[in-house]
Amino acid sequence: MSHQDRSSGSTPLNSQQLGRALQWLLAGVDWKTVAFRQDCSWTPKRLVTAAILWAWSDEQTLGERFFAARRIITHFFPQQSPPAGSSQAFMKLLRRWTTTLVGLLQMTLRQRMQQVLSAQWTTSGFVVFGVDGSRVELPRTKSHQDAYSPASWRSGAKRRSRRRKQTAAQVRKANVPQMWLTTMFHVGTGLPWDWRTGPSDSSERGHALEMLPKLPEGSLVTADAGFVGYEFARTILTSGRHLLVRAGANVRLLQHLGFVRESHGLVYVWTDRAAKRQEPPLVFRLIRAHGPKHPICLLTSVLSPGTLSEGEVFDLYKQRWGIELFYRHLKQTFGRRKLRSTSAWNAAVELEWSLAGLWGLGLSAAAELAKTGTSLSRISVAGVLRAFRRLLRDYLHPVAPGQTLCRLLRSALIDPYRRKTKQSRDYPRKKKHEVIGVPTITDASPQQVRQARLIKTRMQKG
Numbered sequence: 289m290s291h292q293d294r295s296s297g298s299t300p301l302n303s304q305q306l307g308r309a310l311q312w313l314l315a316g317v318d319w320k321t322v323a324f325r326q327d328c329s330w331t332p333k334r335l336v337t338a339a340i341l342w343a344w345s346d347e348q349t350l351g352e353r354f355f356a357a358r359r360i361i362t363h364f365f366p367q368q369s370p371p372a373g374s375s376q377a378f379m380k381l382l383r384r385w386t387t388t389l390v391g392l393l394q395m396t397l398r399q400r401m402q403q404v405l406s407a408q409w410t411t412s413g414f415v416v417f418g419v420d421g422s423r424v425e426l427p428r429t430k431s432h433q434d435a436y437s438p439a440s441w442r443s444g445a446k447r448r449s450r451r452r453k454q455t456a457a458q459v460r461k462a463n464v465p466q467m468w469l470t471t472m473f474h475v476g477t478g479l480p481w482d483w484r485t486g487p488s489d490s491s492e493r494g495h496a497l498e499m500l501p502k503l504p505e506g507s508l509v510t511a512d513a514g515f516v517g518y519e520f521a522r523t524i525l526t527s528g529r530h531l532l533v534r535a536g537a538n539v540r541l542l543q544h545l546g547f548v549r550e551s552h553g554l555v556y557v558w559t560d561r562a563a564k565r566q567e568p569p570l571v572f573r574l575i576r577a578h579g580p581k582h583p584i585c586l587l588t589s590v591l592s593p594g595t596l597s598e599g600e601v602f603d604l605y606k607q608r609w610g611i612e613l614f615y616r617h618l619k620q621t622f623g624r625r626k627l628r629s630t631s632a633w634n635a636a637v638e639l640e641w642s643l644a645g646l647w648g649l650g651l652s653a654a655a656e657l658a659k660t661g662t663s664l665s666r667i668s669v670a671g672v673l674r675a676f677r678r679l680l681r682d683y684l685h686p687v688a689p690g691q692t693l694c695r696l697l698r699s700a701l702i703d704p705y706r707r708k709t710k711q712s713r714d715y716p717r718k719k720k721h722e723v724i725g726v727p728t729i730t731d732a733s734p735q736q737v738r739q740a741r742l743i744k745t746r747m748q749k750g
Contacts, residue, residue, distance in 0.1 A: 299686040305693040306679040307364055310337055313648045316396045322388060329371045330381060334361055336389050338371070339382060343645030346677050350628050350638070351375045360683055382637045390640050394482065397647055401477055404655045408476040408664060411607070412600040414508040414530065414590075416475040418608035419499075419515065421492040422615045423466040425626040426635055432465035435632035438489040467627070467635065470495035471643075472503070473611040475510070475604065478664055479650050480614065483643055485636060493520045500527055508532055508590070510608040513724050516587075518559045521570055525589055532588045532604060535574075537725025545569060545732040547740045554591070555729065563736070568743050574729075575601050585726050617669040622646055649673060656697040671700030 314336065322332040330338075341357035342350075354375040362370045372378070402409055409415060426432040468490040472482040482502050484495035493515055503509070505528045513536040524531045535541070542556040547569050558569035572587040575598050586605055590596040596604075619625035624642050629635040646669075653672040654664050675696035732740070 302679045303683040339641045343641045411476045416508045418473040418510045418611045419496045420611045421470040426465040429630045431632045436465045436487045472499045475607045530589045535585045535727040539727035541729045542732045653697045666701045668700045668702045
């Protein structure tokens with residue numbers, strides 16, 4: 289990043305540390321594919337830099353975050369004319385270009401992950417990803433209600449019918465607008481890979497399938513019981529990727545179908561609808577275990593225990609919990625439990641750059657810890673965020689002795705001691721977890737065996 293820091297003597301400024309971190313994150317982005325108007329005072333690189341700083345800022349309002357980011361941008365690029373000082377113009381430009389710019393940034397960060405975190409790239413021989421969804425709260429505005437409320441609430445007739453049957457308190461609670469966020473999460477590094485947003489009744493499976501082409505071939509996708517389904521699983525398997533998913537009581541499995549060579553734990557997912565369409569059964573390996581309270585049943589498309597043992601299967605499913613930690617970091621540590629934008633378009637922009645900014649924070653810290661051989665699971669996101677925000681606040685101050693960004697990131701670690709269970713605490717527990725149960729397993733009927741044999745013969749001839 290081209291900038292000239294004016295500091296007293298030879299002591300560097302905090303802005304130099306911040307500039308090098310941003311330059312490293314944005315290195316390799318092809319800005320030639322983005323062209324602004326000739327009279328625009330922003331350039332693509334300056335806009336992306338400002339958007340990341342805007343996301344990192346801890347100012348109370350979005351407008352103050354913009355002014356803080358613009359001051360640093362003006363300092364970084366003293367030889368260029370200052371960008372437009374209107375936060376409305378800044379948001380308007382982001383609404384126009386966020387999809388393109390975030391897409392370019394995602395490509396660069398994915399490549400950077402493979403380069404600097406090669407030791408954590410694979411887990412148990414696979415590039416493993418976890419997928420899950422969550423809701424982000426929004427201000428109660430008409431714009432958000434029209435864009436992100438469930439389809440039943442966006443329908444006027446159904447909304448009026450429901451309101452007649454509910455109390456005023458229930459109507460207010462039910463009509464709180466929320467945005468649905470589905471994230472594809474790289475298990476080995478603990479960093480996001482891709483995401484999709486939509487109304488609060490969006491389909492997790494649909495979002496996951498949209499992100500599927502961005503995954504490396506041969507990778508393994510892990511998911512919870514909400515992602516079970518024949519169409520979803522078949523799409524993943526036919527794309528050349530593997531699947532590891534938990535199966536609950538809503539799943540019906542077949543055994544002894546004879547579609548492939550039978551072995552211990554081999555089961556099939558074959559719905560009546562798929563059989564009627566002459567679609568082939570899906571082959572999985574069923575692995576059972578006793579959880580803390582209830583039995584756990586996992587299905588994996590990796591059929592050979594020599595390739596992926598039962599212990600490795602359960603370890604991978606446990607590591608999928610990292611996506612829950614990511615959502616906690618996003619909502620609590622990063623303060624995005626409820627977005628601040630009152631416009632639906634601006635809320636989407638705010639969440640996109642918040643996710644990109646959090647990705648940049650995590651990748652910067654992970655790259656530093658990888659140099660020292662420290663486990664990436666010890667990264668303290670709160671400590672990393674404090675380090676960057678300290679530079680943002682004091683960007684014109686000299687670097688304090690021993691307070692370089694590298695040292696701050698390497699010391700941003702969680703405590704190594706083992707934490708005890710919190711089940712004995714007497715605070716009220718509001719959330720009651722639903723019992724998932726175990727799948728139903730039945731023997732294939734003679735008619736199903738004959739039909740499977742015919743489908744197999746046709747596939748071999750085809």
